[in-house]
Amino acid sequence: MESVRYLIVGAGITGLATAAFLRDDDYLVLEADREIGGYCKTIKRAGFVWDYSGHFFHFKHPEIESWLRARMAGQEVRVIHKRSYISYGGRLIDFPFQKNIHQLPQDEFIDCLHDLYFARAGQGEPPPERNFKEMLYARFGRSIAEKFLIPYNEKLYACDLGTLDKDAMGRFFPHADLADIIRNMRAPDNKSYNSTFSYPEGGAIEYIKALASEVRSGGIALEEPLIGVDLARHVARTPKREIKFQRLVSSAPFDKLAKLTGVTHDAAVFNWNKVLVFNLGFDKKGPRAPHWIYYPDRARSFYRVGFYDNIFDSDRLSLYVELGYPRDGRVDERAALARVLDDLRAEGVITDHELVAHHSVVMDPAYVHITRASIAEHARLKSILNADGVHPVGRYGGWTYCSIEDNIVEAKALLAGLNDLAE
Numbered sequence: 001m002e003s004v005r006y007l008i009v010g011a012g013i014t015g016l017a018t019a020a021f022l023r024d025d026d027y028l029v030l031e032a033d034r035e036i037g038g039y040c041k042t043i044k045r046a047g048f049v050w051d052y053s054g055h056f057f058h059f060k061h062p063e064i065e066s067w068l069r070a071r072m073a074g075q076e077v078r079v080i081h082k083r084s085y086i087s088y089g090g091r092l093i094d095f096p097f098q099k100n101i102h103q104l105p106q107d108e109f110i111d112c113l114h115d116l117y118f119a120r121a122g123q124g125e126p127p128p129e130r131n132f133k134e135m136l137y138a139r140f141g142r143s144i145a146e147k148f149l150i151p152y153n154e155k156l157y158a159c160d161l162g163t164l165d166k167d168a169m170g171r172f173f174p175h176a177d178l179a180d181i182i183r184n185m186r187a188p189d190n191k192s193y194n195s196t197f198s199y200p201e202g203g204a205i206e207y208i209k210a211l212a213s214e215v216r217s218g219g220i221a222l223e224e225p226l227i228g229v230d231l232a233r234h235v236a237r238t239p240k241r242e243i244k245f246q247r248l249v250s251s252a253p254f255d256k257l258a259k260l261t262g263v264t265h266d267a268a269v270f271n272w273n274k275v276l277v278f279n280l281g282f283d284k285k286g287p288r289a290p291h292w293i294y295y296p297d298r299a300r301s302f303y304r305v306g307f308y309d310n311i312f313d314s315d316r317l318s319l320y321v322e323l324g325y326p327r328d329g330r331v332d333e334r335a336a337l338a339r340v341l342d343d344l345r346a347e348g349v350i351t352d353h354e355l356v357a358h359h360s361v362v363m364d365p366a367y368v369h370i371t372r373a374s375i376a377e378h379a380r381l382k383s384i385l386n387a388d389g390v391h392p393v394g395r396y397g398g399w400t401y402c403s404i405e406d407n408i409v410e411a412k413a414l415l416a417g418l419n420d421l422a423e
């Protein structure tokens with residue numbers, strides 16, 4: 001039987017980063033798909049460059065960015081100051097909503113300010129924050145919650161927000177207190193974790209290629225999924241062979257890994273949404289300002305639309321459009337596309353534009369539903385699996401909300417903890 005020190009599952013950012021930063025070459029990456037990249041794949045069609053929805057890079061670790069850039073010779077990478085808006089009541093207001101309520105019509109502004117103030121200035125016990133929905137009401141008051149935060153996040157997560165943990169979005173949620181909100185009325189400061197982002201002209205796949213350039217030749221087995229793990233024997237099974245491993249690092253969705261290892265677990269605690277992404281290329285330019293726009297209006301099918309053409313200042317409108325579905329929701333792509341085009345017209349994003357090219361993909365899972373139960377069950381199972389040399393990692397292995405850079409940081413930290421990080 002073949003044997004490797006490290007068997008890595010998934011050739012997305014996490015799996016490739018693990019292989020690239022490993023101290024030696026005694027590893028194999030198993031990838032179910034026929035291409036590398038996971039969710040960081042890029043599609044090029046009729047002169048348009050698209051990803052699986054916008055995949056922008058927000059680097060907090062300059063050494064990671066420069067490591068990648070050193071392996072992207074010839075690529076133009078733009079650093080962009082984000083311009084993001086919310087479509088609300090026929091106007092565009094700056095994101096985040098809670099810090100820009102002064103841009104609303106006066107009566108709605110007063111409602112938001114009033115409810116925000118009294119949410120925080122109540123007598124006695126502060127309101128409960130047992131879940132994400134309660135956190136929104138408790139911290140922002142009814143009007144901000146019901147005008148934007150709840151409808152927008154319900155469209156995205158496609159679930160009752162009362163089921164999610166109050167920190168389900170972690171550092172990605174733009175928190176602001178009363179003082180921040182009032183201060184913003186005079187001196188706008190809408191900075192967030194993604195105030196600037198970088199993006200290569202060749203799309204997100206360029207970062208994947210940079211990581212893959214450090215993977216040994218023959219180190220990736222494509223179209224070879226992991227289909228079973230014998231924890232006691234440290235043996236993994238694929239449709240083609242059995243492979244003995246010392247450590248198995250898996251970026252596969254955690255619910256699937258748990259099933260493959262046969263460890264006793266509560267599958268019902270792992271839920272998620274899926275996101276249907278349309279990439280749409282038109283014959284001429286559209287709105288010039290936005291990089292992306294959020295749509296809380298339940299009458300619109302999408303929750304967010306991004307404008308690739310405003311990143312590289314190209315002369316034809318190039319969009320990604322995101323629609324959230326429950327994990328078991330039926331996706332009818334033809335009907336959804338017709339509706340998306342109608343909704344884009346109703347929002348004034350397109351007028352008499354002609355659709356020149358399009359592409360679609362369903363990201364499943366897209367946003368995992370982080371709940372108290374999922375956090376506890378993941379932690380319990382992770383420690384059982386770790387004891388057997390199995391390490392779930394990445395956005396889906398970790399059953400979390402994180403960025404691409406976080407995936408690289410996590411892969412390096414895992415290897416450092418195992419004394420296997422390359423010098």
Ligand SMILES: Cc1cc2nc3c(=O)[nH]c(=O)nc-3n(C[C@H](O)[C@H](O)[C@H](O)COP(=O)(O)OP(=O)(O)OC[C@H]3O[C@@H](n4cnc5c(N)ncnc54)[C@H](O)[C@@H]3O)c2cc1C
Nearest residue numbers: 010012013014032038039055056225226252394395403404
């Ligand atoms: C809508 C959306 C937008 C996003 N936008 C951004 C953004 O702008 N910026 C940002 O930093 N992050 C963004 N992210 C997050 C980013 O996509 C992830 O953090 C990152 O792609 C996760 O990489 P990964 O390698 O952990 O997982 P994946 O990319 O999912 O890769 C896992 C790989 O494992 C393979 N696999 C699965 N099961 C098996 C198996 N049994 N055997 C073998 N292979 C298997 C899969 O085929 C896949 O290739 C976004 C996510 C979503 C859903």
